[in-house]
Amino acid sequence: MLEIKCPWCGARTQTEFTYAGDATLDRPDAETGSEEDWYEYVYLRDNPRGAHDELWQHSAGCRRYVKVRRDVTTHEIIATGAPGAKLDGGGS
Amino acid sequence: MSAQPYRNAEGGRVDRRRPVGFTFDGKRYQGYAGDTLAAALLANGVRLVGRSFKYHRPRGIVGAGNEESNALVQLGTGARTEPNLPATRVELYEGLEATSQNRWPSLNFDVGAINALMHRLFPAGFYYKTFMWPAKLWPLYEHAIRHIAGMGRTATAPDPDTYAHRFHHCDVLVCGGGPAGLAAALAAARAGARVVIADENAEWGGMLRSRTDAIDGRPALEWVADAVAELARLPEVTVLPRTTVAGYYDHNMLVLDERVADHKPAPANHEPRHRLWQVRAREVVLATGALERPFVFADNDRPGVMLTSAAQHYANAHGVRAGGNAVVFANNSSAYPAARDLAAAGIGIQAIVDVRAEVPDADRAMARGIGAGVLAGHAVVAAHGARQVTSVTVMALDADATGAVGEPREILCDLVCQSAGWTPSVHLFSQSRGKLRYDDGLTAFVPDRSFQRERSAGAAKGTFDLKGCLAEGFAAGAAAATAAGFPAAAPATPDCSDDTEVRPRAIWAVPLPVFLHGKRFVDHQNDVTAEDVGLAYREGYRSVEHLKRYTTLGMGTDQGRTSNVNGLAVMAGLRSDAIPTVGTTTFRQPFTPIPMGAVAGAHAHADVAPTRVSALYDWHKAHGAPFSTAGYWLRPQGYPRDGETLAQATQREARHVRTHVGVVDVSTLGKIDLQGRDAAEFLNRLYINGFAKLAVGKCRYGVMLRDDGMVYDDGTVTRIAEHRYLVTTTTVHAGGVMSHMEYLAQVEWPELDVRMISVTDDWAGIAIAGPRARDVLARLAAADIGDAALPFMGYLETDVAGAPARLFRISFSGELAYEINMAPAHMPHVWEALLAAGADDGIIAYGTEAMNVMRIEKGHVVTGELNGRTTAGDLGFGPMMSKIKHFVGQPLAGREGLAEAGRKQLVGLMPTDGRTPIPRGAQIVADPAARPPVAMLGEVTSQCVSPNLGHPIGLGLLVDGRARHGETLSAHSPLTGETVAVTVTDPVFIDPEGERLRG
């Protein structure tokens, strides 16, 4: 079971969080996004080996969404931050 | 009650003043407090304790702890019975009842033993080969196989015991309470670290419990007692005996199974039987010890063939002689002090058979000291006897130990103590994803590279001498504490009596001379022999993972603790590969079996999941309501009276509300309080319809989509104040919609000034509906609620029956209706006040079934229609979709395929004959008599009998349904076989103009 550092609450156990998907996606602009852009955003995901940014919601805590850089092969959590933060480390 | 013929008058740490009575297979015996079941059985001379899984061979006790592969028993009776428990781990208590397994009708006469005579029918993989065809006979095969080959029986009655869970955080978790573990805990605890130390046994000391070592010139167990006492005194230390560290998971999370009450007949009042600990440790010390390996030789499963360390344990810890005359069979030096202890306990040592050609002088001296002859370069090639070993055949080995040579000699004995080397218990290390290394000198896998924040110490690391174990333990504990932020130095290591190096000679399968028969078991519990491994090799199952699955090697409840290394070594020999090349199988959690009850903890029976009830739950119960579930909620379905069925009550309630008035508990609707300067803009982006112009004090119905363009949820939004809204959701989507809105606000639109919180539990809800709803409510409301003051889709705040309340003039039933929100504490009072105020108007309470009937009559959609595959257009919400703003789901809602003809659209359905109910979940087809395959035009999503129309109705999703009004089709249920002709209609059956709700 992972231990995830919530930027607002500190290190908490995984059961307090809900996985909320890929954090590397850019939501297309409501005005200018094409149907193709939206199709990619909604349906297509990369599955990279190694460090990957993902979102977790601290659902049984502060309810904030947290950006988590996790190595998906080792489960090492390299960095966490606010959803808009740029995370460092792990070569991603 | 019989005497204990194999119990010495002195020795061991049992309490001879406290005899303990127990039964085995119905026969009464006596042991002493401090015994395990295995020790007490041996004390009574009971050697045959079970039958093997496949061949039903007689089996006895092999080990003294978790390595036991044979002596599995069924414990207890009735609801507390538990199967497959190693007798070596069962602590004796007064009245304990144990029975043997895998035998029928009795242990001594077993019909299944005929399997052994037909062993050619039962080679490795026999399940796969023999019973492949015809598949339809599998249930028959299974029944027959289970009857003969089953393990124990699980209890069929509900478990009467309770189980607890505990979460814990510590700086250093020490797994194992032997010398290395205790040393590590002392070093870490003295530095001030928060330490947890767990050991699976009741008694601390690990291997020291079985031996006669001295530390600092005193008995080693005195050092152990001092160490435990010191640890117990420290406030930051948690000492957990009878606790198995069962699993090592990510980020140093370990799971511990504490057997709180298994050593008693039943748990004390309010005491859990087990407590499952989830421990997050900064650092971990693995001091899990090592297990002695058995040899693979002919008929090595005869009762009386044991591990040397086990016989030594019974002698030293229990004062029990595991036999009268022993042959010690070893490939390493650890057997010599054990033989000395056995001799001291009164067991005659007939010979020490040592596969090593060169036996160290110290070992020879020890053998001389007890008058035992040493047969160097020899091996036991076969054991003899049926239900009990009576003799062994010993032969010399050739130079590379692949052949037995010279004259066979038979030695009479009733005990064979074997020691084929030691396997460090690397299970937890391997679970932590650490990498193993094969050590040729030790002939064993040892920890190599760590993956998580742990370190191994002592025998778990391949260090077998006592002083080395203590030194490594002290060092590991100090290093762990330092790494966790508590600088520590390793204490000085005391002097120890024992400095034995094991110096094993590798030998895996003892060669079987041509003139002897016999099965050479590798895995006793699963009856896998060296010959089976050979068969797997010949048939191409040569990787360890294939070997395991093909032969079932290591797949028993002991997970092959004693058999894995032998099995893969035999395979390595066949492949002519080095053992590390063959590799090991993956060790998985749990290390030893954990009862399902401990895993479930308090989440059992009615508490598997939380139950949510409204403030009116007691009222609903008192008025006879059956409940249905929606998520975690319990909702009253209706209030049958005077012998009514629920269906009858539903008809009565739904009819009565449309003619008079009724109240219903709607507390379960999701409610979200949304605030902020940009709340209007947020809602405008969230819903398909516009919210920018919603005035304060007004409600509006809204529909939201997912990003993929499908309908997600619906509800009402009320503008409470300039920058404050109350958003309602369906009961089942309350949590999901909340997270969805939080996601948009926090991640995608952080520029918007909005905040939100769930207030579902803060506001209880009552809907009052029916033509007389206003009259009744007006008698209790402090404010004017006339049509001008509170028009349809209006909102105001006032007191109702003296309780502060929010009034929403919204309607789900299609009648004149109000929703009243109030604090849950006030709800019972307001409810009773409404019932009293409406008594003269004939007010009734109605349940969710009547509510459902009325919403079908009005064509309102719920879960059956909001099924995640319907678009706004499908459900008739197309015109609501704004064309002047952007909203979630808009881009993909317009994509090809979702907008074109051929979509299934919401329709109403009526039986063409005006009376036959429409089958639930029916498929809609054009011609039910057509030859399959028949095109499915749609499906029935909701159906009921409408008391207000006097005939059955339904809702459905039908291809191009809106263009089919008036057509006659068929609703066919493949489940019930019913076929009903239905006429397609508009989905709104009652008051399509909405005059009633505006009245």
Ligand SMILES: [Zn+2]
């Ligand atoms: Zn948080």
